[in-house]
Amino acid sequence: MSITIAVSLDLKGLSCPLPIARTARAMRDLGPGQLLEAFATDPGSVPDFKAWSKATGNQLVESDEEGGVYRFLLQKKEG
C-alpha cells in the first residue's frame, strides 16, 4: 500500500515564523486525514513543528533530516 501525499511544501531557506505560517495556511485546504509534507532548513523548525502539531492536533507522522534539510510529514486531524 502506498501513501499519497496531498501537498508538498518547499520551505527551505525560510525563517521563523514563515515555515509554520505557510504550513498552517496550506493545511486549511486539506481534508481530514490527508497528508502534507514540508521541507525546511531552519533548525528551529524541528521543535516548532512538534509544538505546532501538539497545539493544533494535526499529527506529526514523521520527522527526519537529510543533508541539512528537515522533512516533516503531517496528517490533518479528523473532523
Add this chain to the structure above:
Amino acid sequence: MSVATIEKPAVEAAVEPPQQAEKMVIFAWSGELDKLWPTLILATTGAAMGKETTVFFTFWGLFPLVKNQVRITGENWMQKMLSAMNRGGDQHLKLSKMNFAGAGPAMMMSLAREHQVASPHELMQVALDLGVHMIPCQMTMDLLGLKREDLIDGLEAPAGAATALEAAQGAMTLFI
C-alpha cells in the same frame, strides 16, 4: 466506625491535558521596528496554531498601519508635525535602540533579507491572510490625526478599549 474510601485516585486530575488558550490578543502600543516585528511574528504564529488572534493597535502602534505612500497626516499643525517627525508606514520604522538616524533599520532590513527573515511589511500580509483581526484604536486615531483612509486595507473597523477587552476575555494577552 467506617472509613470513607476514595474511589478515584487523586492523581487523575493531573492526567487531563493542559488547558490551552483558544484566543490571543496583543496590544500593539509601540511603533518601532523591533517591537512590531515580534508582535507580527507572534500574531501570525498564533493564528497558525489555530488561535483566534487579535492585534489591537494603539498610540505609537498605529503609525505602522499608515499606508507607506501617505506622508503628512492630521488636521492641525501639531498632528501634522507629529507625522512629519514620526513617519508612518511599515517600511519607515525606527529601532528603539541603535537607530542612528535610520541607518540602524536599514542595516537590520539588509540582515533580514540575507537571512530570509520576513519583513514586518510581508508579515502584515501573512497575518491578514491567516485571518488575524487587526483593530486600530479609534480614540488614538482621533488624537493623533489618523483617518481610516490613511491606514492600510484589511483592518477591522476602528474600535475602543471595550472591544479589545471583550476579545481578551479568556485569551492569552500580551502588551508590546
